[in-house]
Amino acid sequence: MSRADTLWIVDHAKSLGFDLCGVVRAEQFPELQRMPEWLARGYAGEMKYLADARRSDPQIAMPGIRSAIVGLLNYNTSQPLSTDPRLSIDDRQPYGWISRYAWGDDYHDVLRERLDALVESLRERFTVPFEARAYVDTGPVQERVLAKYAGLGWLGKNTLLLNQMFGSFFFLGVILTTLDLEPTLGTSELPPPDLCGSCRRCLDACPTQAFVEPYVMDARKCISYLTIELRGSIPEEFREPMGNHVFGCDICQDVCPWNRRAPIVTIPQFQPRIFPLPEEAWTDTSHTLQDESLYLPRLEWLLGLNEADFRELFRGSPVKRTKWRGLIRNACIALGNSGVRPGMADHGRISSLLDRLAASEDQVLAESARWALSRIQ
């Protein structure tokens, strides 16, 4: 295929709503050689799927693969950062932090729709027979590595892909294909340089010290792993450092200077979901009444959700990944860190919710609730 075809793909991806797009030849990239050691050190924890051999070699991921198309989609909404000292939190109400990427609709669906549309357009443009598979997270590939060599950015010390203009609050989606496409970077061009320099803000700010060295994470220590991927109890040593995080964590991105001037997105799918108060509650004066939101959700609200509420509210949201049990477990830990004390307005109501969970047959929930109770008495 020609250079013009690649330029057409990049332009077309942008017209479908991607902020950036790049094309790369499917090769053995140096970063992938470190994968066996990373896995052998146990850093993947319970994420057994990361050991799939296909992840270390695109040729195994898709037999006959020649190229990958990588799309980048910004999700940097306008709300303050989790590290913003001006964060206007009403301190009578304990709030949790849901990661920015999970405030709106599930990004897998949002990106997948755009990637599928791009594959359809490829089929119209290229009449030769070819295979093309679209993935968002779900494929046996390391998306950040493909993105780097497609010219979309550098791998930062926090292990994320960073782009000089967009920072790191963006999603990646890839199309693996047997089409032999011209890469975006010419033969003499290198991927964008590493602009982390002497900065180490992300490494120093991580509350659980998840980075064993710059560019290397022990995922078992990352709050994102603990709150989303881990199914059992949160290990004791991480509970206090978890603070008010109930789903994911943004700290190593919030402190990154490259995110300071990143463009803001207004697309409705990524704006925080708001749940208006039911009409019958308008006359109820016993609670502080307000709409509920996934941006700074009230912990008491989260803790009071039952499984049916959870299914209903988080349909089509990334939060459903941790399941009801995971979210309630995380809300217990966050409440244990909330500083709620006897005599405070919410103490009675929160204690009763925790008491009920402490009696649960589910040992993880019961133990998490007991831990929270022991910290707020």
Ligand code: B12
């Ligand atoms: C597993 C996973 C996680 C895990 C592990 C994180 C990680 N850093 O790998 C957890 C659950 C912790 C996680 C968290 C998050 N994730 Co995530 N995650 C993934 C996923 C599905 C696979 C990544 C992977 O293969 N990791 C495995 C390890 C091996 O990769 P690695 O860190 O790059 O390891 C290499 C380096 O350590 C390197 N290396 C360099 N020097 C050295 C030296 C030594 C000695 C060794 C051993 C290795 C080594 O070699 C290793 C192997 O290549 C990708 C989607 C995909 N399919 O790619 C999304 C993805 C990376 N995640 C994403 C996001 C948004 C997040 C969060 C921001 C979500 C949140 N807010 O909570 C956080 C960010 C945390 C962080 N700082 O990375 C985005 C990132 C976008 C971007 N800008 O880069 C992706 C691309 C999803 C997407 N489709 O958009 N994630």
Ligand code: SF4
């Ligand atoms: S997401 Fe949070 S816990 Fe995970 S590495 Fe970054 S700062 Fe540390």
Ligand code: SF4
């Ligand atoms: S905080 Fe500093 S070291 Fe970390 S990723 Fe950003 S620029 Fe790189």
